[in-house]
Amino acid sequence: MQDSQIIRTEYSDVMKKSYIDYAMSVIIARALPDVRDGLKPVQRRTLYDMHELGIRYDRPYRKCARIVGDTMGKYHPHGDSSIYEALVVMAQEFKKGMILVDGHGNFGSIEGDGAAAMRYTEARLAKVTQEAYLADLDKDIVDFVPNFDETEKEPEVLPVRLPNLLVNGAEGIAVGMATSIPTHNLGEVIDAVKAYMKNDDISTKQLMRYIKGPDFPTGGIVVNKDDLLDIYENGAGKIKIRGKVEVEEMKGGKSRLVITEIPYTMIGAGIGKFLNDVCALVESKKTSDIVDISNQSSKEGIRIVIELKRGADIENLTNMLYKKTRLEDTFGVNMLAVANGRPETMGLKKIIEHHVDFQFEMATRKYQNLLNKEKDKKEIQEGLIKACDVIDLIIEILRGSQSVKDAKACLVSGVTDNIKFKTKISKKMASMLRFTERQATAILEMRLYKLIGLEIEALMKEHDETLAKIARYEEILNNYDSMAQVIIEDLDRLKAEFARKRRTVVENAQEAVYEEKKVEEQEVVFLMDRFGYAKTVDSNTYGRNKEAADAENKYIISCMNTGKLCVFTNTGKMHQVKVLDLPYGKFRDKGIPIDNVSNYDSTQEEIVYLCDSEQMRYARLFFATKQGMVKKVDGNEFQVAKRTIGATKLQADDMVVTVGVICEDQSVVLRTKDGYFLKFSAEEVAEKKKGAIGVRGMKLRKDDEVKEAYLLEEGAEVKVMVGEREVSLGRLKMGKRDGNGTKVRG
Structure with missing residues (x-):
């Protein structure tokens, strides 16, 4: 039996090591892009698999399900959804500065519609991907590593010739870190790379003569140009982007605002949220200039139309949209990528430096391999040329040989022992032959038609071309400027074919400032029915419909339209509601659930008291709980800015049963579930802070348990039903707080 060894260690050390291993796996192998090719592993593996499957840009589309399945089975064993999502994003032109996959079918929309299932969609490589990301893979210019089960080989990094990390940007959340790199213009980035190659002492400020700033596929306007230098210097910061708003004149002196470009951060659900936010501005009476809003976007581009009233203040309204909606938003930049196997936050120059180093490394490997191949060709060509000069002797050797081995030995080493020659001179000349192994093999495999005069001339011409190539490759490998020129020429070719005009405008814009229209202060009446639907109406409207309003509504409170209402719940919370957030209108309007304008949740909480915040300022509030705890709290403690606070502290399994305004000359009556009543003076209720029990x-x-608590005015007649018996609370015997109470039978 084999001896086993038990290693004792601290559990915390094992957990620490395991977590660090997991974190590094997520950082390096999943979430962050490599600075060299700007791709995450899932993107790299998907593109390489498409290349292996032969799904080129000039060949028919293939089902995405086939691509995803092949990628998952060979290279990326992390589930099909992550692979398909990566494939879809690489095909969405509104997310990428330059699409890498040519999609066919429904690949989603800018408004947040998801792509169709992978069994319906098809894809193939984009032309730029084929030419600039996957070319020369056969020339051994990048290292290949084993896949997850060591049955296949995959490239450690793709031989990308463009600075993809900047052109397409990146987004990813790892463990304890995240990357967020904006997209840039291909032509500008190539110009910056060329400038760095000509002068590696160039500063970030000088590089920004070429790269003006981010270039988002959705366009928009970057409004904090002066902050970009610091962002590109340090690799982190915040970019402010706005949508593009145009004014169109209509008949009758009316105008409309048309949003033709949106901030990059608004892609997806952000467009629907923007429409809702504009509607909310109208409903809350922040503006009265908007008549209608419609989303007329199509395949041709974004077009969100906001119809305005005649005489609307367009500049003020535009600034309001920037300030109150996501039409102006912030893009957080954190240029984090994997460099030399480690995550690193890099500035613009550092990223370009890594890219250029990678290009020189690839070019060195490429031209070294090409040089070796040409040298091998040169060796064989020289052997064939030499063989043509002594072809009669070679034929005599072949005819006199008993085996290929003997003939090859003679050609390589001049061994003539087992070969029959016609003359001694031939034998002597044969013993002087010294072809190389490759040359001898080529001579033995040479066909007779190669001896035709024209073929010999072609061989000589091919030899001259090979010598020229060798000289060219040696010049590139031995001269920095020559290699740099080759890389620059390649970049210029790619720029000429694939670059496009800048979409995003970069400028310094003034802070959006708007004058908020002041609401005319007036007294209104708050109405809320037993279903929780609330609204406000004019005091006169309430007066005319008082009888119906009192009958239909559970809560009726007079308040100012600029004030707040306080909602106390059985869970010990107080939620605040701005009166302006409630619909104001006709008496017969339905109103809206109070849940919609506050943090109150009718499915989890029950309202025990509702009052005007201002009226509560000069009062004391009485609290009674199910477990019989009571206190009074100064109303000023509830004058807070937060929408929700703890109104009182509760013991385990306790809840609030009553909240109300209490006066010193009142009496308190507590009533329990089993029919016990206790009456005592309000003076006996201790005043506490809201955080006390x-x-x-x-x-x-x-x-x-306490079922209800009543606050009685001196001489007031309050009657309650106990079973079938009516009990007058004012006639109950006065007791002391913390008493047992008296049983009242029904």
Whole structure:
């Protein structure tokens, strides 16, 4: 039996090591792009698999399901959804500065519609991907590594000739870090790379003469141009982007705003949210200039139309849209990528430096391989030329040989022992032959038609071309400027074929400032029915419909339209509602659920008290809970800016049953589930802070709990039903707080 060894170690050390291993796996192998090719592993593997499958730009499309399945089975064993999502993004021109995959079918839309299932869509490589990302893979210019099960080989990095990390940007969330790199203009980035190659001491500021700033596929306007230098210097910062707004004049002196470009961050659900935000501005009466809004976007581009009233203040309204909606948004930049096997935040110059180093490394390997091939050709050509000069002797050797081995030995080493010659002179000349192994093999495989005069001339011409290539490749390998010129020529060719005009405008714009229209302060009446639908109406409207309003609504409160309402719930919370957030209108309007304008959740909480915030300022609030705890709190403690706060502290399994305004000359009556009543003076209720539990108001028997609490004015007649009996609370005997109470039978 084999001896086993138990290694004792701290559990925390094992967890620490395991977590670090996991984190590095996510960082290096999944979430972050490599600075050399600007691709994440899933993108690299998908493109390489398409290349292996032969799905070129000039060949028919293939089903995405086939691509995804092949990629998952060979290179990326992390689930089909991640592979397909990566494939879809590489085909969406509104997300990438330059698409890498040519998609056929429904690949989603800028408005957030998802792509069709992979069994319906088809794809093939884009032309730029074939020519600038996957070319020369056969020339051993990048290292290949084993795949996950060591049955295949995959490139460690693709031989990308363009600075893809800048052109297409990147987004990814790793463990403890994230990358967010904006897209840039291909032509500008190539010009910056060329400038760096000509002068590697160039500064970031000088590079920005070529790269003006980000160039998003959705266009838009970058408005903080002065901040870009610091962002590109440090590799992190915030870019402010706005949508492009145009004004169109209509008949009758009316105008409309047309949004033709959106911020890059608004892609997807952001467009629908923008439409909702504009509607909310109208509903909350932040503006009265907007008549209608419609999304008329199509395949031709974005077109969101906002119809305006005659005489609308267009500049003020535009600034409001920038300030109150995502028409102006922030793109957080963090240029984090894997460099030399480690995650690193890099500035613009550093990224270009890594790219150029990678280009020189690839060019060196490429031309060294080409040089070796040409030298091999030169060796064989020289052997064939030499053989043509002594072809009669070679034929005599072949005819006199008993085997190929003997003939080859003679050609390489001059061994003539086993060969019959016609003359001694021939034998002597044969013993002087010294062809190389490759030359001898080529001579033995040479066909007779190669001895035709024209063929010999072609061989001589081919030899001259080979010598010229060798000289050219040696010049490139031994001279920095020559290699740089080759790389620059390649970049110029790619720029001429694939570059496009800049879409995003980069400028310094003024801060969006708008004058908020002041709401005319007036007294309104808040109405909320038993279903939680709330609204406000004019005081006169309420007066005319008082009887119906009192009958139909659970809460009726007079308040100012600029104020707030406080909603106290059985969970001990207080939610604030701005009166302006509630619909104001006709008496018969339905209103909206109060959940919609506050943090109150009708499925989890129950309202026990609702009041005007301003009226509560000069009052004291009384709290009573199910477990019999009572207290009073100064109303000023609830004058807060937060939408939700804890109104009182509760013990386990306790809840608030009553909240109300309390006065010193009142009496408190606590009523329990089992029919016990306790009446005591309000003066006995201790004043506490809102964060306190309070004091015991009543001793409860086992399984009993407080059902209701009443605040009685002196001399007021309040009657409640106990079973079938009507009980007058004012006639109850006055007791002391923390008493047992009296059983009242129905």
